[in-house]
Amino acid sequence: MTVREVCPFHADDDVAGAWVSDEVGWSFTCDRRGHPQPGPFSWLRPPEPPDIGEMTGIAAELGLDVSLPEVLKEYRGTWVEYGVLERAFAVANPKQWHFLMDRYGHTAVAAKQYTVSAFLGGVLGRLWRSGVVAGFTGEATGRWAYNRTTGYWALFPEPDRSSRLSWADSGFTVEYVPGQTEE
Ligand SMILES: [Zn+2]
Known part of the structure; x- marks a missing residue:
């Protein structure tokens, strides 16, 4: 395509x-x-969800336009790889995370085309377009390396590109994903 x-x-x-x-x-x-x-x-x-109306509806209902950028405050001054942001969101918003996991699933549980990560990536793309978060495309690391590249996200003002936290460097694992089958 x-x-x-x-x-x-x-x-x-x-x-x-x-x-x-x-x-x-x-x-x-x-x-x-x-x-x-x-x-x-x-x-x-951003990736297109099976149903854009559903995505914007769910994102609004869960307050993701606020809670996703909120997570980046913890990393102010640093670009974080998508996986780091996803984990921080899951830890800070367990109820929303479990709702989204039930609905969309995760590649750490089973290979899927449209996942909770694609869903959150879509919301981030929308926030990026409206100037709420800053983003660029960089190297995907660790368990996310199957993507080759992924998004790095930050709040404005944009941090220096040399200041970034990759998934591999973070030392985090996907233990935040219920039912995950990875290390
Ligand atoms: Zn041009």
């Missing part, structure tokens, strides 16, 4: 998206000149 999007700074040109992962969706890069920052401009399109 090929998806194309128009660069926000070059309305006359569209670029093909590269699939990143279930948590991130597609990544687009425009190589032309004339972006606010010198060099190529990159942006993301």
Whole structure:
């Protein structure tokens, strides 16, 4: 499947998206000149849920637009890999986490196409688009490395790219996922 999007700074040109992962969706890069920052401009399109109305409804009901960015406060000044954010969210919001696990499942339990991680990635993508959280595409590490790349997230002002906490460096495990079958 090929998806194309128009660069926000070059309305006359569209670029093909590269699939990143279930948590991130597609990544687009425009190589032309004339972006606010010198060099190529990159942006993301979050994965599409089976039902967008359902996603926004559930996200609103669970208050995720608030509780997801809230988790990043703990890591202010640092970019955190998606897995680190997911775990922190699960630990801080056990009721919401269990609700989402029951509904969507997790790759740590069984390989799935649309998971709670894809769901939360979609919500993060939406928050990123509306300027609530900052994000970029970086290396996926540890148990998330099957994705090759994933999202790194932070609150504004954007931390320096050298200040980041990967899943592998965090030393965390997926023990926060009920029924997980990994180490
Ligand atoms: Zn452009």
